[in-house]
Amino acid sequence: MSDKPPAPSAGLRRDMEILELLAGHGDDRDADGFGVSWIAQRLDREKSQVSRALRALELEGMVERDPVTRRYRLGWRLFALAARTQHSRLVQVAAPFLRRLTVAFDEEAYLCVLRGNQVLTLLSMPSSRVYHRVWEGVSVPVIMAAAGRALLAEWEDERVRQLLRAVLPSGLEGAVAGEREWLADLAHVRSAGYAVSDIELDDSSAGVSAPVRDHRGLITAAISVAVTRTAARERLHEMGAVVAETARELSAALGLKPAAAEAGYRSGQPSG
Amino acid sequence: MSDKPPAPSAGLRRDMEILELLAGHGDDRDADGFGVSWIAQRLDREKSQVSRALRALELEGMVERDPVTRRYRLGWRLFALAARTQHSRLVQVAAPFLRRLTVAFDEEAYLCVLRGNQVLTLLSMPSSRVYHRVWEGVSVPVIMAAAGRALLAEWEDERVRQLLRAVLPSGLEGAVAGEREWLADLAHVRSAGYAVSDIELDDSSAGVSAPVRDHRGLITAAISVAVTRTAARERLHEMGAVVAETARELSAALGLKPAAAEAGYRSGQPSG
DNA sequence: CTGTTTTGTTGCGATAGTTGCACCTAAATT
DNA sequence: AATTTAGGTGCAACTATCGCAACAAAACAG
Numbered sequence: 001m002s003d004k005p006p007a008p009s010a011g012l013r014r015d016m017e018i019l020e021l022l023a024g025h026g027d028d029r030d031a032d033g034f035g036v037s038w039i040a041q042r043l044d045r046e047k048s049q050v051s052r053a054l055r056a057l058e059l060e061g062m063v064e065r066d067p068v069t070r071r072y073r074l075g076w077r078l079f080a081l082a083a084r085t086q087h088s089r090l091v092q093v094a095a096p097f098l099r100r101l102t103v104a105f106d107e108e109a110y111l112c113v114l115r116g117n118q119v120l121t122l123l124s125m126p127s128s129r130v131y132h133r134v135w136e137g138v139s140v141p142v143i144m145a146a147a148g149r150a151l152l153a154e155w156e157d158e159r160v161r162q163l164l165r166a167v168l169p170s171g172l173e174g175a176v177a178g179e180r181e182w183l184a185d186l187a188h189v190r191s192a193g194y195a196v197s198d199i200e201l202d203d204s205s206a207g208v209s210a211p212v213r214d215h216r217g218l219i220t221a222a223i224s225v226a227v228t229r230t231a232a233r234e235r236l237h238e239m240g241a242v243v244a245e246t247a248r249e250l251s252a253a254l255g256l257k258p259a260a261a262e263a264g265y266r267s268g269q270p271s272g
Numbered sequence: 273m274s275d276k277p278p279a280p281s282a283g284l285r286r287d288m289e290i291l292e293l294l295a296g297h298g299d300d301r302d303a304d305g306f307g308v309s310w311i312a313q314r315l316d317r318e319k320s321q322v323s324r325a326l327r328a329l330e331l332e333g334m335v336e337r338d339p340v341t342r343r344y345r346l347g348w349r350l351f352a353l354a355a356r357t358q359h360s361r362l363v364q365v366a367a368p369f370l371r372r373l374t375v376a377f378d379e380e381a382y383l384c385v386l387r388g389n390q391v392l393t394l395l396s397m398p399s400s401r402v403y404h405r406v407w408e409g410v411s412v413p414v415i416m417a418a419a420g421r422a423l424l425a426e427w428e429d430e431r432v433r434q435l436l437r438a439v440l441p442s443g444l445e446g447a448v449a450g451e452r453e454w455l456a457d458l459a460h461v462r463s464a465g466y467a468v469s470d471i472e473l474d475d476s477s478a479g480v481s482a483p484v485r486d487h488r489g490l491i492t493a494a495i496s497v498a499v500t501r502t503a504a505r506e507r508l509h510e511m512g513a514v515v516a517e518t519a520r521e522l523s524a525a526l527g528l529k530p531a532a533a534e535a536g537y538r539s540g541q542p543s544g
Numbered sequence: 545c546t547g548t549t550t551t552g553t554t555g556c557g558a559t560a561g562t563t564g565c566a567c568c569t570a571a572a573t574t
Numbered sequence: 575a576a577t578t579t580a581g582g583t584g585c586a587a588c589t590a591t592c593g594c595a596a597c598a599a600a601a602c603a604g
Contacts, residue, residue, distance in 0.1 A: 009324070013328075019353055048592080060285070074356060079360065080409035081350050082409070084409055137355025308582090318565085324582085
């Protein structure tokens, strides 16, 4: 009477677990997919259940089975659906702008959105110098990337505090100071139009980031540039201005009418 | 007693129908998503069912709800999963090569794979001249695009005939002639390394296409260039040679060792 | 090539999640 | 304020799924 709180949409949850598992660590060694037994064990479920689920998923094109190894991988349907996402549209429009940045600075550029407490990278544009890791579809905590500051720039202070408290290991002594610093950073974004952070997606690079607005003037994305070499602080701010201007142009390309640019200020979104 | 042939994985099918519906016609007017009732009616299902399904899908990030309009759209999770697809990796590697083509010819370039009887476009690289329609995630029948010929180039004749018969409106008088012509086209791909077609993705342009091979030497994708202006036949073949060379380089970038280039010949895949 | 182990699939009764209806709330519309 | 429409919920009936175990098929080993 205590241990069976109903589990609605259990099927979907299982399917998603499978897909997430197939998505893998993103590493490459698992490129040839996974077998039924391995998945079943990893998920602590019945082989039969996994077998049947995978067959159904394959029928829908969500996964596909290597004809020779008989292992499963993520399927084409995911690609087709994702292409119809609004995120995809955003990526399409943003790509040329990011490219411009990579050309100008010869540093990697990213397009990110906020997803809960995480910053999700939608697009990573490599610089000419290195074939860097692909960050697309990868999430990092908001507190890390400069993009996090750009994305939260116009949240109400109280909501920012809440989020920080939820994310930071609570009880940390420096938390209060960190909060204050964060709020100051956000104020800087509002006034200067860009954020600067010592850490970007990975910890080997600093970053600058600027907010991108949709047609209503709400911040919905951020452009970042990761500076891999230890550049002078001055140069970071120099780049920041350029990134901010690029973000503004991208916003315009997304349909932002100049008048609306200020309208979104402080409007926030419903707490979701 | 006659109308209840078991419906396994009915839940998944319903979810996929919903997602497909949300994916929409790809048009833009539906950018702000769809409401529960509309979806329920369109799918001929109970409102409650759709409501619950959408809530579950939202929990998994497969769809997201506009906080203000309360309408549903495809969600970020699709993007994140798709980014981990092998198709995505292919797109990443191929993008610079396609870009080179668009720069060289100032025409649009595509990366396509075969999916059943259809050619699925994974990447469309716009030329500088027009902001053309985005073809990513869109499928067209094999018989249309030049890419279809490139992708089938090394199938056994018999399998090609079967596929053509399945696709073509059967009973057509010209079918036999069409078959012969097709097989000749495929032979041309094998000898010259590229295909030429009067129709590319849309019917306003001709196209050239060349096969891309994976590390085993099997044809797994195709690069195409759509020629929008009515160019001289000569120029098409000129471009074909370049596209073929680019496809070869891309294959190498994908790990194809020169030795394996011929190994894949005629090996075909299990009929899937 | 034959025996053995591992991996994947299927049948079937019991279980448990889903269905559909009616009802309800909230928001838009008049 | 009244009416219409969209979206969500409670609950009993239903039916798809679960898990077990037996089976089939590869992979492996000798």
